[in-house]
Amino acid sequence: MKMNFPKIILLLPVFLASCAPAAASRQGFSGYIDSPYIVPDGTAIYFLHSVASTYDMLTGNPNAKPVAEYFPNHQGQGGAYWYNTDLYRSQKNPNGTWGQPQNLGPQINTENLECCMWTDSAETVLLFVRSAGTGDTAVTIPYIARRDSRDEPWGTPQELPGEFGLAANEFTDFHLTPAGNLYFWSPWNGNGTLFYAASTGTGEWGTAENLTMFESQVDESQPWVNADETILFFNRRAPDGSTELWMAARPTKESAWGAAEKVVLTGFEEPAGGLVWGEPSFDSSGAMYFVRFNVSLPGWDAELMKAERNADGSYGPPQPLVFDLETP
Secondary structure, three states: OOOOOOOOOOOOHHHHHHOOOOOOOOOOOOOEEEEEEEOOOOOEEEEEEEOOOHHHHHHOOOOOOOOOOOOOOOOOOOOOHHHOEEEEEEEEOOOOOEOOOEEOOOOOOOOOEEEEEEEOOOOOEEEEEEEEOOHHHOEEEEEEEEOOOOOOOOOOOEEOOHHHHOHHHOOEEEEEOOOOOEEEEEOOOOOOEEEEEOEEEOOEEOOOEEOHHHOOOOOEEEEEEOOOOOEEEEEEEOOOOOEEEEEEEOOOOOOOOOOOEEOOEOOOOOOOOOOOEEEEEEOOOOOEEEEEEEOOOOOOEEEEEEEOEOOOOOEOOOEEOOEOOOOO
8 A cells, every 4th residue: 555654553455445534523532543552560551643633644645634632742733744643651540541641752752753662661761663754755763762760751762773773674663572672563575574683782683583483475563572572462464454463472482483373352343344453562461452443433533442351362342541631
């Protein structure tokens, strides 16, 4: 699919070709929401937001109009908003709802597009991707930022070194394990491909290795790995465009990965009947957080969702996250 928009956020080849916005009203958390990441203890969630609609963002509509208000401190307000996204953090409230999203600040967010973030359990290391420009002129670079504690502002982001920072490789959705190893993916070869890179020192890695044991004829993307590197989840795009969840396991991080198995999902369909979701991450209890798009609504309504892990290893039915938003 060709988009006038960096293709790293979400790949929807079938649904973009076959769906168009329907005539219905939007309610709730408006605008484009994507790239959720839950911290392991479940107390905070990171995600991106734009005032444009999901449909306009993913199709790169140059005539897009805002469908939402900016969250406080959004960078680059009033600019080319249809590709301007900022990263936010929301704290979980004692009653289970989520607090007002907090902008990660001008060190992280710019007038361009930021997405695809990961942070460690202490929230002192942040990996994300920034895209400047649109279409064939877009330049997409992965960055890493650090800080001494979660209460301090983020330090100046640095481009990832060597091949990991090359825009041509389109590496994205990085996960950094406690051992310092990287898991990530790229759409560079036409199909989404999963990668791994072993740590060779703090902030240094060996050559990116294709996780060929998980390759298929369709896209593999958006990997999530546990701290021990013994459980790996990833998305697989089925031939009909639906999103599947797959899982692989191994006894230790030194062992070979076992065969990946498809995870049963219950109630993940959006109202139009499609499985249009992605960006899974998991808290320490095993609950999964992700984004789902409702293609039956104008602009494709986006919701951040949570699904508990069932005793048989399946997930669902999911429930939407509820946010306590301040009135603009």
